[in-house]
Amino acid sequence: MSYCVNCGVELEPSLTECPLCNTPVINPKELYQTKKLSPYPKARGQVDVVKRKDLAILTCTVLTATSLSCLLLNLFVFSKSPWSLFIIGACLVLFVLVFPAMIYTKLPIYISLLFDGVAVGFYLYMITFNTASERWFVGLALPIVALATILVEIFALLLRSFPVSFLTTALYFFAETAFFCIGLELLIDHYLDAPLKLVWSAIVLTVCSVIEVVLLTVLSRRRLRDAVRRRLHF
Template sequence: MRCNNCGVELEDDMQICPLCKTPVSDALTVPASSMPGADIHSLLTPERMTHPQKKFTWEIVSLILLCSAITTLLVNFIINKSITWSEYPVEICCIIFCYISLFAFSDQSRFVKMMLGLILSSFCIVILDAITTGIQWSIVFGIPLLVISNVVTGGLIFAYRKARYKGINLIAYTFLGAALLCLFIEGLLSVYQHHVLRFNWSIIVAACVLPVVIVLLFVHFRLKRGRSLEKTFHV
């Protein structure tokens, strides 16, 4: 049911409206299905993009990536008279291009798209690394980082899809995934640069994120109103 005063969806055991503090009674509430905003979940859930929309979005993003890569290369070459640091942002642009192209035009499953994106992205960074400074960091650091990023992203997607209640637990999962990614990044960097596994700043990040994750999951599983983002934030 919903509050007849402000339209907020109410739990069955609520005595007053949490937003406007109006007492809940039969006279002041109406079924949620009869309110104008009853179909809010369908409104908040985006529809699948059509093929022309995907193509148009792909063209815009590709143009932005191309302009960014060219600008970065020119600035680097003008300042340093050679291609040095611009190699990394250009490779990031190539990785993004590989993934958006697959997700825009491929009809395969999401898992297959991510695997193909991993293969194409790995090929791109090896080629660019070989062209610029020779194959140095792409094999030892670049490809392992791509694999780990795909695993973390795939795990988050799986958790989102399998979550029975899509509430603030999704925020907790995202924080947890980001903390794990930070740990893996520093671990790979330490092995690549110092040939030893060492953690410094990523431990601090994980230690700061872990209490937040615990609190969010506690609120989600303890309080009913925390199980829906729409109800939690009165959308």
């Protein structure tokens, strides 16, 4: 025999609620048999991934708005010098850098790197409008950009043509670093009308040559190569 917990009236065994006050009749034993429900959903939620197209539109909008705003400010407010070319050139370089990753992903890596070099060269050319002469651009900046672009293209070609590993990548990197430093010093000497000779780049060449010999030795000996990989965890 059971009684209502609210009004104390006697209840029939088959009743599910009190006929007097409509209080639900709960069997205490059923409380232990019911499973506790978690307030959190079992299904794992996931935030919608930002689409590449939407990100590209946002990036282009920001870069375009920045360029136009600086151009208008330069034309109508701060018009003493064409300073907006610095901002416009930087936005152009950023656009060229993100173009293959967001807008046209099928663009070959060699074409993409070439466009990067052209964009940097064009940016440096825009700087000439704020300088007294273009000699530094033609005699120094443009050759350095061309040298760097060629070396980066060769680096990408080596990575795509031969097996890639940490050791081979380091081998290519130090070799191109030596060539770049040599070319940079020779271009600077030529621009300054100084005798063409290696000074500081010879030190870089010596260090890179030692590293190259070590890497070639490791790559040519399988046991040594495997031991280095195990110890460096790559």
